[in-house]
Amino acid sequence: MNDQGSTRLRVAKGALWFFVGVAAVVAVARFLAGLGAVTNLTDRTPWGLWIGFDVMGGVALAAGGFVIAATVYVFRGERFRPLLRPAVLTAFLGYMAVAVGLLFDIGRPWNIWRPMFFWQHHSALFEVAWCVMLYLTVLALEFAPVPLESSRFHRLTKALKSATLPLVILGIMLSTLHQSSLGTLFLIAPARVHPLWYTPILPVLFLITAVGLGMGMVIVESKVTAWLYRRKAEDEILNNLTKPLAVTLLLYGAVRLIDLLVRGQGGFLFDGSWESTLFWFEMLISAGLPTLLILGGFTARSGRALFFVGLLVVFGFVLHRINVGGVSGIGLTDTGYFPSWEEVATSLGVVSAATLAFLFIIERFHVYEPGTEEVLAEAEVTVDRVRYLPPMATLRSSTMLFVIGASLAFALLPDGLVFGARPEKTPVAGPRRVLAELVSQDRPPHRFMKLDLDAERVGGDIHEALLLDGNRNGEFAVFDHDAHAKRRGGAAACADCHHLNRPSDRETSCFECHRDQYLETDIFRHQRHVESLGGNGACAECHTDLNATRTRKNVTHCTECHRDMVGIGLKALIPPPGKDSDFHAPSYTDAMHGLCKKCHDEEDEKAGVTIPTLGLCGTCHTEPADLRPRRSRTVKED
């Protein structure tokens, strides 16, 4: 093995391996712990970076394949033939990246084959799925002669080569459909795409951008590999692409603006919102600036300007797709989505893996024209092209970065990646020092703290306590700090809540231990009040007017009896009468059933009665209509 090529190649490969390493670890966590543990996706934003960039962008970048194939075979542009193989390879690997990205993104990847057998022709995604599958196959067959031509399978290679033309035509047909179908995907979601982007002709726009992207991508890819391998880029051929590219860009700009005006959405163009700024930025870098550079003759003069134009077009059109795919809808859906580092790492990893595969293939097969190829061979190792090189033979220092990336990802793994998604932590608000009385009683809770606003100093049952708002909802709880410390093991237990070992953590949320804190609970227990007030005769204690319908409005308010439940200067736990109250009363059914049915059921069970006397609705509700308590409630009197 020699010194494995130039430094820039080594650095580039090392970086790519690093990203693949990080992504590999994240991928394992994603499949073990679920989407919620790795992504920032929400119920409001179900599609994020993986769809917006990997799929929408990946398919876009792969457009070079069908554009160059059409140029060479349909438009008879023989001079573009040197660009064909790299473009088809990019397309193939681009689609592979899309497929792999999809496996990460979809929730049940083992069902990914279903669209083949469950036909839903009215779904745009069904069409996309079919086109991706078919086109991936077509691309594989189209590129297959390249690795095969140096092998023993001469007949197979010959057969495949003779099928190239039909394959190319089929490829163009499929690409047309499914580049545009990516736009169709969003026709059903007008609520998620800003009017500057949402239009019934989205499919047409996506097809035009695909053509532009195809040409832009061919330029970028040719220039990048030329730089990496210190070979001469095909500048003269590439410059021939700029004229059709400029036409495409102008067509795109015109169609978009005219469409906006026809739909009457022109007002959004200058309303000063961030969407309008985004729109103009996107139009400037995707269509405006590249057209100027091409028509101004800059690209013909300088290879750098050519590369810049390619980059602008690719970046601008991918931005268009990402904008349609989600960014433009941020204001409409009011989403708080921003990709997590795990999502970004996975996207980078998938793209890096595809790039590594690209480099691997161009170093071994006749992808570039003979002249440039020797440079490639020199840049890497001298490879005997006939002999198969086992993959492990290429493991060199750059691949070490895979291990480093993977280790780093392991080190960065948050709890969520290891144990699965966790409910949200809410940091505690407060604390505030107060005096409270420790109350002991026979029934549960046997010991609790009651705010004592009149107490002046600690002593007797009066303790110092903290007021905490455990979930920041404006309702404070009396927190017995000393008792918690004692229960957790005295002075050694500080770090349980005060995370001294984690600098960014200020304190532990109550919820970390009291997992039921956020569950909706009845803070008013009807049954307990019935018991403590003397059973069935006690209704009138609270429901003072027994003839009136019993609602929250005419019931005796909690604070009439529990005078200490009103805090001063705090949001009261139970609002005083007249104010809007938000506690949960039991439903009428529960209240009434609790009076009779509960005891009877218990007694029946003790006595071993198989059919509970009050277990049948008809025992009390004599009319069928009474099963749903409404107008007349005729309960049989005993």
Added chain:
Amino acid sequence: MKPAAKHHWAILTDVTKCIGCESCVEGCRGANHTGRDQPWTWQNGVRDLSASRWTTIDRLPGNHYVRRQCRHCVSPACASACPVGALKKTPEGPVVYDASICMGCRYCMMACPFQIPRYSWDSAIPAVRKCVLCHDRIESGEAREPACTSACPVDATIFGTREELLKVAKQRIAANPNVYRSHIWGEHEAGGTGILTISDVDIPLPNTVPTDPLPERTWAALRTVPFVFLGVGAGMVGLRWLLGRRDQLRLAEEKARAAEASAEKSEE
């Protein structure tokens, strides 16, 4: 899209009657075994719809309670978007879900104009979660109406057929025109929905819920697919032949001209 069946199951919710007790929520939780609510990062709050809460009550200012759930659209965007048919519109009306077919693309969540479907993001085997109008329980004879409507203590939400409930809604509005807004939410929204709501206050729906059925917008593009496919194929083949013929003619012309030239030369 299939035309709506004659007897489309429906629910009528009357905001003026609802007391916000959430018995419907608990009834649903019990009947569908949705599990307990937890404050996940991906939902707006424990009270919001979630994989464990298929219906919820939005509290509007002034003690108005609006129940939210899947609206079982007459022509549902989610079912038309599903690439495998895991979500489908039953002839009876409810939009039901089959997790075993679902591939988890979440296109249904993107498509729903009411932003209803939820996802069990915490699971390694996730699923789309939403109200199915207790279709399975009613079809199997286990129940005669959805758990939510049977749990309602004040009949604020009732079950019936869409035509019948539309009539009821119109009667109620006509009887108390001063109380109700003269609008039945769900009569026309997104092409009509199985959940109807009448109210004394305006109900905030997600922005831009259109009045036209959304699946038709996709279909306008998708129905051209076979023609585009074949058209592009034919066009490409034709173009290739045309340009090949042009090159051929030009070549022949050049040859003829060269021959002419050489003939002239030899004549001289």
